Amino acid sequence: MLRVTGKRLALLIPTLFGLSVLLFAWVRALPGGPATALLGDKATPDAVARINEVYGFDRPLLEQYFVYMGRLLRGDFGASIVTGRPVVEEFLTRFPATLELALVALVFAVGVGVPLGYVAARHRGRTLDHSSVVLSLLGITVPVFFLAFILKWLFAIRVPLFPADGRQDPRIDATHYTNFFVLDGLLTGEWDAAWDAFLHLILPGLALGTIPLAIIVRITRASVLEVQSADYVRTARAKGLTRRLIRGRYIMRNAMLPVVTTIGLQTGLLISGAVLTETVFAFNGIGRFLRDAIFNLDYPVLQGFIIFIALAYSLINLLVDLSYSLIDPRVRVQ
Amino acid sequence: MTAQNPAQNPARDPARDPVADPTAEPAPLLEVRDLAVAFSTMSGPVQAVHEASLTLRAGRALAIVGESGSGKSTTAMSVIGLLPGNGRVTGGSVRFAGQELVGLDEQRMRRIRGRQIGLVPQDPMSNLNPVTTVGQQVAETLLVHGMATRQDVHEKVVAALAAAGLPEPARRAKQYPHEFSGGMRQRALIAIGLACRPRLLIADEPTSALDVTVQRTILDQIERMTEEIGTSVLLITHDLGLAAERAQDIVVMHRGRIVEAGPSAQVLEDPQHDYTRRLVQAAPSVAAARVARQAASPGATAVAGRGAPGPAGPVPAAAEKPAAPEAPPLVVIEGLTKVFKGRLGQADFTAVKDVSLTVPRGRTVAIVGESGSGKTTTARMLLKLYEPTEGSIRFDGQDVVGLRGRELAAFRQRVQPIFQDPYSSLNPMFTIGRILEEPLSTYRRGTRKERQERVKWLLEEVALPPSMLNRYPNELSGGQRQRVAIARALALQPELIVCDEPVSALDVLVQKQILDLLGRLQDEFGLSYLFISHDLAVVRLISDEVCVMKDGEVVEAAESEEVFTNPRHPYTRQLLASIPGNELRVGA
Numbered sequence: 007m008l009r010v011t012g013k014r015l016a017l018l019i020p021t022l023f024g025l026s027v028l029l030f031a032w033v034r035a036l037p038g039g040p041a042t043a044l045l046g047d048k049a050t051p052d053a054v055a056r057i058n059e060v061y062g063f064d065r066p067l068l069e070q071y072f073v074y075m076g077r078l079l080r081g082d083f084g085a086s087i088v089t090g091r092p093v094v095e096e097f098l099t100r101f102p103a104t105l106e107l108a109l110v111a112l113v114f115a116v117g118v119g120v121p122l123g124y125v126a127a128r129h130r131g132r133t134l135d136h137s138s139v140v141l142s143l144l145g146i147t148v149p150v151f152f153l154a155f156i157l158k159w160l161f162a163i164r165v166p167l168f169p170a171d172g173r174q175d176p177r178i179d180a181t182h183y184t185n186f187f188v189l190d191g192l193l194t195g196e197w198d199a200a201w202d203a204f205l206h207l208i209l210p211g212l213a214l215g216t217i218p219l220a221i222i223v224r225i226t227r228a229s230v231l232e233v234q235s236a237d238y239v240r241t242a243r244a245k246g247l248t249r250r251l252i253r254g255r256y257i258m259r260n261a262m263l264p265v266v267t268t269i270g271l272q273t274g275l276l277i278s279g280a281v282l283t284e285t286v287f288a289f290n291g292i293g294r295f296l297r298d299a300i301f302n303l304d305y306p307v308l309q310g311f312i313i314f315i316a317l318a319y320s321l322i323n324l325l326v327d328l329s330y331s332l333i334d335p336r337v338r339v340q
Numbered sequence: 341m342t343a344q345n346p347a348q349n350p351a352r353d354p355a356r357d358p359v360a361d362p363t364a365e366p367a368p369l370l371e372v373r374d375l376a377v378a379f380s381t382m383s384g385p386v387q388a389v390h391e392a393s394l395t396l397r398a399g400r401a402l403a404i405v406g407e408s409g410s411g412k413s414t415t416a417m418s419v420i421g422l423l424p425g426n427g428r429v430t431g432g433s434v435r436f437a438g439q440e441l442v443g444l445d446e447q448r449m450r451r452i453r454g455r456q457i458g459l460v461p462q463d464p465m466s467n468l469n470p471v472t473t474v475g476q477q478v479a480e481t482l483l484v485h486g487m488a489t490r491q492d493v494h495e496k497v498v499a500a501l502a503a504a505g506l507p508e509p510a511r512r513a514k515q516y517p518h519e520f521s522g523g524m525r526q527r528a529l530i531a532i533g534l535a536c537r538p539r540l541l542i543a544d545e546p547t548s549a550l551d552v553t554v555q556r557t558i559l560d561q562i563e564r565m566t567e568e569i570g571t572s573v574l575l576i577t578h579d580l581g582l583a584a585e586r587a588q589d590i591v592v593m594h595r596g597r598i599v600e601a602g603p604s605a606q607v608l609e610d611p612q613h614d615y616t617r618r619l620v621q622a623a624p625s626v627a628a629a630r631v632a633r634q635a636a637s638p639g640a641t642a643v644a645g646r647g648a649p650g651p652a653g654p655v656p657a658a659a660e661k662p663a664a665p666e667a668p669p670l671v672v673i674e675g676l677t678k679v680f681k682g683r684l685g686q687a688d689f690t691a692v693k694d695v696s697l698t699v700p701r702g703r704t705v706a707i708v709g710e711s712g713s714g715k716t717t718t719a720r721m722l723l724k725l726y727e728p729t730e731g732s733i734r735f736d737g738q739d740v741v742g743l744r745g746r747e748l749a750a751f752r753q754r755v756q757p758i759f760q761d762p763y764s765s766l767n768p769m770f771t772i773g774r775i776l777e778e779p780l781s782t783y784r785r786g787t788r789k790e791r792q793e794r795v796k797w798l799l800e801e802v803a804l805p806p807s808m809l810n811r812y813p814n815e816l817s818g819g820q821r822q823r824v825a826i827a828r829a830l831a832l833q834p835e836l837i838v839c840d841e842p843v844s845a846l847d848v849l850v851q852k853q854i855l856d857l858l859g860r861l862q863d864e865f866g867l868s869y870l871f872i873s874h875d876l877a878v879v880r881l882i883s884d885e886v887c888v889m890k891d892g893e894v895v896e897a898a899e900s901e902e903v904f905t906n907p908r909h910p911y912t913r914q915l916l917a918s919i920p921g922n923e924l925r926v927g928a
Contacts, residue, residue: 235424237466243422244461245481245532246454255480259471334471335516 010331014324018317025316029309030074036305039063043303044087083310088302093310096295101314102185103173103291104284106203108276110211115218116269123226123265124258130231138223145220150279154213154286161209171288174203210287214279218272225268229261236260263334270326274319368435369572370396370419370540375432377414377423388414388427390596396540396589401566401573403583403604405619406593407847408818412576413462415593416542418442419574420457421449437539455485458533458571460562462545464525468517474501474528475513478535487536496535504531505561522711523554530562537569544576551710552874552918559586559920578848580623582920584608592616622852668737670836670868671699671722676731678717691717693892694731699836704862704869706883706900708876708915714892715872719838722870723757724748735836753783756829760841762821766813772799772824773809779831798827802857819850826857833865840872855882877919880904888912 036043041057049057058064062073077084083093126138162170174180174187180199182190188207191200233239234257242256277292284293292311299307331337377389389411396402406412418429419441434441436457441449453459461467469477478497482488488496494513501509504527517525526546533541543562547555563586566573577583583590584604592600592607592615599613611617678692692714699705709715720726722733724740733740735751743751759765766775776795785791796806802823813821822842829837839858843851859882861867873879879886880900887897888909896909907913 237461237463238469240422241459241461241467241529241532242469244420244453244459245484246450246452247480247484248450251480251484255472256469260469336470336518 011324011328014327018320021320022313022316025313026075026078029312030071033305033309034063034067034070036303040305043305078313083313084306086299086307087304088298088307093306096307097292097310097314099185100290100292100295103187103289104277104280104293106186106188107207107210107214107280107283107289107291108273110207111215111218111276112269112273114211114215115222115272119219119222120226120262120265123223124230124261126223126227127230127234135227138227142220142223145216145223148216149282150213150217151282151286153216154210154283157209157213158286168209169202169206170209173206173290174199178202206289210283210289213286214276214283217279218269218276221272222265222268226261226265229264230257233257233261259333263330266326266329266333270322273322277315277318366398366400368395369398369437370394370574371433371435372415372419373433373435375415375418375434376430377411377418377427378430379424379427381426387430388596389418391432392593392596392598393432394591394598394601396572396574398539398572399570400589401563401575401587402589402591403575403577403587404591404593405577405580405583407578407849409595410593411596412593413544416544416574416576419542420453420459421446422453422459451485454481454538455487455536456538457540457542458536458538460526460529460533460541460543460546463549464522464529465549467529468520468525470517473514473516474520478513478528478531481532481535485536500531500535501528503565504528504534505557506531522550523558526550526554526558527561530558530565534565534569534571538571540572540574541566542574542576545578546575547582548578552876553710553914555920556918579920580608580619580848585920592619618849622848667701669698669700670736671697671870672732672734673697673718673722674732674734676718676721676733677729678714678721678726679729691892692721692728695889695892695894696731697887697894697897699868699870700885701835701868702862702866703884704871704882705885705887706871706873706879707887707889708873708879709889710874710915712891713889715874715889716840717892718889719757719840719870719872723755723838724751749783753779753832754834755836755838756832756834758822758825758829758837758839758842761845762818762825763813763845765825766821768813771810771812772804772816775813775824776828776831779828783832785832794831798831801830801861802827817850818846819853822846822850822854823857826854826861830861830865834867836868836870838870838872841874842871843878844873844875851878852881858882876904876915888915 033040039054039058040061040063041054042049044057044061045053055064062070065073081094085092086096089096122138126135129135158170161167169175178196178199180187180191180196180203181194183193184190187203188200191197191203239252239256242252247256280291281293281297283289284291285297288294295307296311298304299311327337372392372394375389375392376387378385378387380386392411392415394402394404394415404412404415414423414427417423418427419434419436421441421444423429429442432442436452441452444452468474475494475497478500479488479493482493482496482500483490497513498509501513506512506524506527512520512524512528517528520528530546533543541562546562547558550558559582562573565571573587575583575587580590584607587604590600590602590604590607591598592613594613594615600607600611600616607616608620611620674696676692676695677690680689680691695714695718697705697707707715707718717726721728722740724743728741735755738747738751740751770778773792773795776798777791780786780791780794786794795809799806799808804820804823804827808816808820808824813824816824822845825842842858843854846854855878858869862869869882871879871883883900885898886900886903887894888903888911889895890911896903896907896912898908903912904916907916
């Protein structure tokens with residue numbers, strides 16, 4: 007297990023290296039060069055030259071690259087063009103928000119998706135199955151932002167069950183250590199703050215979790231259908247095992263293998279999906295920040311974000327593979 | 341690996357007529373009366389079993405024999421209420437130890453399954469849960485029936501595995517199914533099936549997925565254990581010889597009906613129903629055993645094998661064939677070796693080691709061996725699907741190994757394959773017509789019209805109606821598909837056909853038809869065959885020369901009859917002894 011983990015982590019090095027080269031090239035290929043991106047289209051040649059000198063864009067490419075890599079290795083992604091604050095600092099305040107949101111979305115998608123998929127498979131061809139198939143199709147076809155609008159309109163505006171936007175009611179005076187608002191509330195014992203932050207997560211969480219939910223329902227359903235007609239399940243019944251035992255140890259454990267892979271892939275997508283959801287709910291996470299960065303061509307932020315996503319994605323995939331080998335002994339040997 | 345002779349065992353001696361002494365008749369344990377089973381399908385209900393009745397007495401063994409689709413497994417599964425989702429018992433009764441099982445609620449049925457009635461299923465590869473240890477899979481059945489406690493369950497699991505003949509049971513119990521060989525998995529399944537010492541064991545084709553030598557030891561194991569415990573056996577098999585050897589009584593099923601029932605010896609010696617008669621004639625194991633005795637008995641004529649009278653009849657005698665020695669052989673293989681490189685950190689694997697053999701023109705050479713013997717790898721090298729590591733293959737005097745480009749294309753047209761699985765070797769998206777025309781159009785043979793003519797002619801040659809042209813492979817039966825595969829192989833007028841287990845996926849009667857067809861085509865077109873098989877009985881019916889392979893090496897090679905009547909290598913002898921029904925005195 008340790009060896010596998012080490013090997014997978016080692017594979018991250020060439021991945022990140024390749025990515026950093028691409029990013030380096032991309033920034034230098036921006037129309038008008040990075041200086042124009044910084045100053046805007048109407049910058050005077052003088053100003054561009056000055057910026058190029060300050061930032062070192064006039065040096066030989068190889069030298070620029072070494073400087074750039076040196077900074078990256080020290081965790082220095084530069085400062086945001088828009089806010090002027092270091093990219094890392096901006097991330098640290100916003101990322102927890104997105105992570106909280108993604109977690110809620112994931113819990114919703116897995117917690118509802120897996121049981122629903124199982125039930126659909128067990129009721130194959132009956133009403134319950136058909137409705138779950140239709141629902142999941144709907145979930146996949148409806149764009150995230152549209153669903154977000156509908157949820158907001160229904161449950162925040164028509165029937166104000168949940169807050170319409172933001173991460174927390176500004177009237178609450180909450181202390182923030184980690185920037186995970188729910189966690190902060192729990193740590194400091196400010197229960198009302200924690201609860202309010204949690205309520206703020208519900209609607210965006212549902213919106214964000216719906217597509218993964220739909221996909222998980224389908225994969226689980228298909229997988230359970232396949233496994234429940236497997237020979238070893240019949241053998242288990244011939245042994246006189248109880249339904250519960252067969253469901254847990256035989257059907258679900260085997261059926262979860264493809265589902266785990268799907269969950270991993272979907273988790274990676276959640277972070278990019280968060281951009282739209284956070285925009286609709288004015289949720290101050292990394293998604294909204296990224297949207298602004300794209301419009302402003304805030305390349306230090308984009309650069310940092312892309313590397314960060316690559317890292318996160320690789321780690322999630324590593325987790326998936328490790329959990330895979332926990333479930334399936336056949337994977338362990340290799 | 342000693343073959344236990346059933347004759348040494350009076351309790352299970354099929355030759356002894358069980359009806360002879362009515363006072364010794366034990367009470368019936370299982371009584372099936374007028375059982376009817378139907379499957380609901382898209383096109384309405386399909387009756388799979390009609391009015392099946394059978395009686396199994398305590399401590400006895402009863403075999404249900406039939407081809408695939410005959411309803412034999414369905415009958416057995418309805419006893420324990422484990423029909424697939426769309427199947428249900430529509431009539432009749434199943435009484436087990438005086439209790440009616442049809443319509444019994446799931447809760448009570450569950451207590452009978454595993455505890456009173458054990459099951460040893462067919463395919464050891466797919467019947468164990470891949471994600472839990474073998475030990476746990478034995479343990480759970482003991483625990484659920486209260487036959488063990490949490491404290492002593494491990495001990496009992498090890499004992500059960502040991503009783504099933506699994507070596508190192510304590511260590512093996514902690515392993516997962518994928519770490520087991522097929523034979524070991526089947527032993528684990530036997531341990532599971534008999535763990536609770538049930539009164540009845542249903543053995544559904546328990547060995548048909550295993551190598552022939554393993555088959556015998558597994559069947560011996562089941563026999564020994566069930567006798568010890570006093571368990572009755574309901575044996576489901578397609579192999580008449582095996583049934584007769586292992587059970588006192590036989591029930592023959594055909595298209596959902598029981599067509600014949602009686603003591604094994606009687607069914608085999610004096611079959612009443614026409615279908616049983618055909619089955620007895622076609623069963624390669626029985627036929628081969630008969631031929632063996634004729635050849636061995638001093639009074640018999642020296643002709644045997646293909647020239648033998650009886651079931652193998654229509655196949656022409658070897659003596660009529662063109663004399664081999666004069667013409668140079670078509671294929672000469674010398675010192676052929678194939679090493680598969682081990683992946684990261686794993687050792688290299690030598691699949692084929694220094695194999696030499698020749699295929700004379702117009703004759704059939706068989707390579708016989710069990711899984712892992714290297715027989716298929718050898719065939720694939722000859723087909724130029726694998727490159728040999730060492731050695732040479734000469735086809736009609738030409739070196740095959742170095743062939744490239746146009747020469748290779750020419751070679752491919754002269755050597756054609758037929759594979760084992762007729763279900764997966766035909767493109768499911770092509771019509772039969774297109775499948776047959778494809779090789780012709782690939783090599784630009786003739787005009788479009790001529791090609792179509794040839795396709796029709798090919799169908800005729802393999803005795804398929806022209807209406808097949810527009811059908812798809814999934815609309816055909818296994819035998820029909822294999823005919824299509826043969827027709828496709830013939831399309832380019834090859835000289836050599838490499839047949840890799842061409843009949844092992846087929847039912848006995850269909851097997852015989854296909855073998856007859858291959859024999860006829862050989863005579864008609866002077867074809868040479870390299871025939872790969874694990875089944876000695878089948879090999880005997882078709883081949884002129886036999887090479888026996890074991891662990892990548894040829895251990896014995898000789899004229900077919902020589903191998904069967906006078907085997908030299910101990911492994912060949914072991915293979916011969918493992919043919920089910922070999923020790924039966926049938927039709928002698």
